[in-house]
Amino acid sequence: MNVLFFLIPIALGLGALGLIAFLWSLKSNQYEDLQGAAYRILDDSDLEPEEQARILSAKGTRKGRDGLKEG
């Protein structure tokens, strides 16, 4: 039974961590614009210019796909 004294606090702690994460994300307005957030992830403009160029030139080619895998 002693195992419970470890497992239950761990289980509760993990759950509380999730709860705190949710409350934090709610407080920092991360649910304000779900539609926009879905597209922002596809936006590459925050990458360095050379990184963007590499991805663009790599698109579709066999070499490019391999290059992306390495990267």
Place this chain on the structure above:
Amino acid sequence: MTVHQTIERDWSAFSESLPDGSEKLALAVEGIYCPACMTRIEKGLMDLEGVCNARVNLSSHRLAVTWNPAETDPEKLLRRLADLGYGAHPFDPGRVKTEEKREGQRLLRALAVAGFAAMNVMLLSISVWSGNVSDITPETRDFFHWLSAVITLPAAAYAGQPFFSSAWRVLRKGHLNMDVPISIGVILALFLSVLQTVQHQAEAYFESALMLLFFLLVGRWLDQMMRLKTRAFAENLTALKAETAMKLFADGALREVPLSKVEPGDRVLVRPGERVSVDGTVLSGASEIDQSLVTGETLLVKVAEGDAVYAGTLNGENALTISVTAAAKGTLLDEVNRLIDDAMEAKSRYRQLADRAAEWYAPIVHTASAITFAGWWIYGIGWQPSLVIAISVLIITCPCALGLAIPAVQVVASGSLFRNQVLLNRSDALERFAKVDLVVFDKTGTLTRPTSGLVNPDACDQETLKLAIALAKASSHPLSAALAAMDRTVRPLEEAAEQKGKGLEVSHEGELLRLGSIDFCSAHAEAAEVRNAHPQASLIAFRRGERKPVVFALEQQLRSDAKAVVDSLKARGLELMILSGDQRRAVSDIADALGIERYHAGISPTDKIALIEAEKTKGKRVMMVGDGLNDAPALASADVSLSPVTAAHVSQAAADALFLGERLAPVLQVLDISKRARRIMEQNLFLATLYNIVAVPFAIAGFVTPLIAALAMSGSSLVVTINALRARARSDPWFTDNGGFDEALADRSAGDTDR
């Protein structure tokens, strides 16, 4: 900001100063249709010097921008946005309501806490239940119960707030609502569970209380979300409608201020082509005013010094200085608002289905559990086991499914309406839409398009028409604006000079072009001819060099699908009627064209109410569709109401729902979706009640263990929610050709710029 600066807009009234010295502004942006717009706007603004942050909200079409006031000013930001092709309008801080948003966040936090606690406590409870039928030691069980209590008590105290406070509010007034049995059930269950735990008993009911709160909060939150979404769009529309006034200060400075900062006695300037935002008398200037939004009258009215003008009317070709008699809270608007308030009060007596259900449900629940408790106690099993059974009766009958039955359908149906270009203002409107048997239409702006259109496009050749449109674009006169709206691709002739009271003149490729009054273009003969053919139309003449002048006739035109919609409404067995403030002839033409037999022309807002009330006393369920300021009281007094999004602000506020776009089809769709939604709501109530009828006898008999109660409870909620999903609209041949919400927005913003 000193008073001596003469700038266009008093930005300090719109923006908010942040502690770090930067300024923050929220803008409603026109023309955001895609994610590309989002990045373009953000990048475009961030490239400007002094802009700290710019973030677009794609869901609500809003932009939040912060900047350093020392390095840039809002004018520059707006100019950059205009260069990028987006119109932006600041919010009047006095009109943005943050209360509901905070309420939504509070519910979501309560939901998260209830969910977290319910999951963990359920884990412990299942261990106890399975332990009870095998080999759990009493010490372990007590430990689990205490642990559950430690999690549950604070969690329930927090997550139960929305219910406790509401129950307390109605109890103090001596009433009952759905929250009363919920609160009693939760509090009793918690009290008893703690008692059982102290007494080392085998059962505790912490998980039941938490599950109950969790499911009910889901229902509450869905309901709240729906209202928030509509509210956000309503706020955007208010900002897009530019509820501002150009105020003349004592020192001669001219600044654009939000309407809430204009007082009676102030002087405001109304520029040509601008919508008048206040009631007042003309101090100087003479112009023609388009009153169609206020009275339904389509012909322009001349005003000069000393005449009264009303908010919502559209100024013609000359600037007017107006002495304000009433601004945001004023006479004509105030009167209309008072009528709306009176009518609203009457309508709020129509109680929502859920509340009506609660009214007979709550006493039954309480009585049933009280009788159960008394019965078992008298039978002699002791007060504690009796209370256990009574609580399980209270919980199993507790309106989990009932709480979800209606909001879930409302959310699904309003989402479906949203996709069909209808925004629902009030959630209980669905039930009222479903019962309509008489549809009353306003004419101007409702059956007809909000802007007039050219009725004789064949008056001249295409090239001449294009020239006329190009010239019209340089003017802000309402008739020119209607002509200009004909073709968006034509570029304006910007060097055109406006001759006060006559029209526009420009020399273009060696020819003198003139657009304006019949006199100005000496087109009397042609005008007489056109007047004969279109007696209701407003005329505007165009002269190209020495060629024969052309006279254009502009008239209110029916919405493209008006006839088809009217026919379908008739086919559904609904009665139709037109109530309009416009002249008899104009109304009868429209009524004949649509085949509507009953119509009243030239009537006042009070008459409209009287006629609607008369129908209501005959037992008719009246739906009012209207847009003008003069319709607003009628909208509020009808059983249910719908407004086009081009409507006057007060009308929008009074209407139960708004529809977007050029077509009238949403009227039909709103009725169909509401009918189906109401049917599903009734099914859901039936299912929820059936569940209770089956479950309650078992609970009263004492057969229901907490596990079964919890499963039954969740099961019934699930069934109800899945059934609610059926309220989604089936694809309808009417709407497949042009359905997207963005297209509707495009229509609307185009309509706004056309003015």
